Amino acid sequence: MDIKALGSKDWGANVAEIATAEPTRRDFLFIATGAVGAVGVAAVAWPFINQMNPDAQTIAAGAPVEVDLSPIAEGQIVKLFWRGKLIFVRHRTKKEIEEAEKVDVASLPDPQPDSARVKDGHAQWLVVYGNCTHLGCVPLGNQGAYDGWLCPCHGSVFDTSGRIRQGPAPTNLPIPPYAFLNDSKIRIG
């Protein structure tokens, strides 16, 4: 390579010539460096993003909780927390169960039969998350047109099966993972 040529005004033209003389090698190095750099940036960015996800302590607080159902009277709704989330345990009356079962499932915004929302043989116990599926407020029990819940925030109405019937909430109140240990005890989680 002619150093004088590089020092001349035509420096740019010379670089272009060099570039066309050895295109593959330069291009390869350029792209390879860029690619390694991008991977490096992503690798460093990830810890900064992921630190915001639930930490080990928060996840550990998700250990299962056992709930004794015997003190919960018929018609009563009990609130408790699991993994920081509110849960309703509702001891449904005969009438409430009937109301929940006789609904035409196809007519529901989020169709689900009542039987899919309770455990076999325990239809009197409804266990659902206690935050409205719209934007997370706590619906008020035994209120609204279906005697289930009424959300004070934007007026979503849930029935005695925790299913959405009216208002902006898109889905039924979800069911947390739980199992009956015996007839009067459940374990959530």
Add this chain to the structure above:
Amino acid sequence: MSGHSTYVPKSPVMKWFESRLPLFGLIHSSFVAYPTPRNLNYLWTFGGILSFMLVAQIVTGIVLVMHYTPHATMAFSSVEHIMRDVNYGWLLRYLHANGASMFFIAVYIHMFRGMYYGSYKAPREVLWILGVIIFLLMMATAFMGYVLPWGQMSFWGATVITNLFSALPIVGEPIVTWLWGGYSVDNPTLNRFFSLHYLLPFMIAGVVALHVWALHVVGQNNPTGVDIKNPAKDAVPFTPYATVKDAFGLVCFLVVFAWFVFYVPNYLGHADNYTEANPAVTPAHIVPEWYFLPFYAILRAIPNKLMGVIAMFSSIAVLVFLPWLDTSKVRSAVYRPLFKQFFWVFVAVCVGLGYLGAMPPEGGYVIAARVLTAYYFIHFLVILPLLGLFETPRPVPASIADAVLAKHGGGAAAAVAMGAASAPSKK
């Protein structure tokens, strides 16, 4: 059109410094010699008022942090501690809480001013968009600040707003969990909001610097919307004219601010926020701070969750495109007879949405909110583009000086008098 620096350092020390960093020359050309249109009215003092409020929020915020504890079990009582035990703590907190409201009053006036006088039109598009970014950052800052006292409104406001993201398909739930750092709004959420509440005002300060820079590149708009043609006739130097007018506007504004702080410090707040956060009970009426109400009304007007969220964000995003949606070549509403009327209808619609945002979402309120939401978008997407094509504007004055002289009698004697009055600018 930025004023060239006429600053000449006098002392040898200043000469030495200025030749190494021309800082005082920059300040002099930006805030002393800078030519401002001679016809600016008091609506133009809100830029200075906003800058003052940003500094005021940062100063009161930094001293509040000296006494505040960002922890779910202690935040509420630490704010009570500020109110009762800390020397002048009540004053500092009331200044900060009401300061946020005053900040928004000022920004809304500032934005409507820009809309009325067409300040977003070429060549001020970038200036306008930087303003919209500042507005977004302000909303994020105020939202996170409101969470810090950890009252019932703090907690449920945070829950409802973060849950907006759950409307997104598939990624929604993971994003919300990520925002919370858990499975509900809790201590990790409070901690990160505190960190960001401290950070964002400084980011605002950075964007404000860009905003002022852009302003000084393209120059200020003015009530006629006509550019400065002859600085000697159309403009006056920033100091003393704009400085003194801005200072007077600021003092009047501060009187109102002080009235809120000393006489009705909780008028703009909610009693529920003096109850500690309780994740098991939502207050009967959850309402955001007044400055978010119009957007909240739009959110609730749409019966579908995802569409409601999209409509709410679009109502702000549409502002970014305003410079291109308004097709009229004439800037100022003063010379646009139809636009002027539509402008005031739009203002009324925004106020109406604010009112509806505070009402329960039932019956006639919902219907009214839907009508006004539709109008809000129609204003930007239909009325503004069409008006520019069909409206016949009134004749625009040839220059700022012409407009001023015509207004003040227009006779030759008046022209001479005005010429004499503006003489200092020629020195």
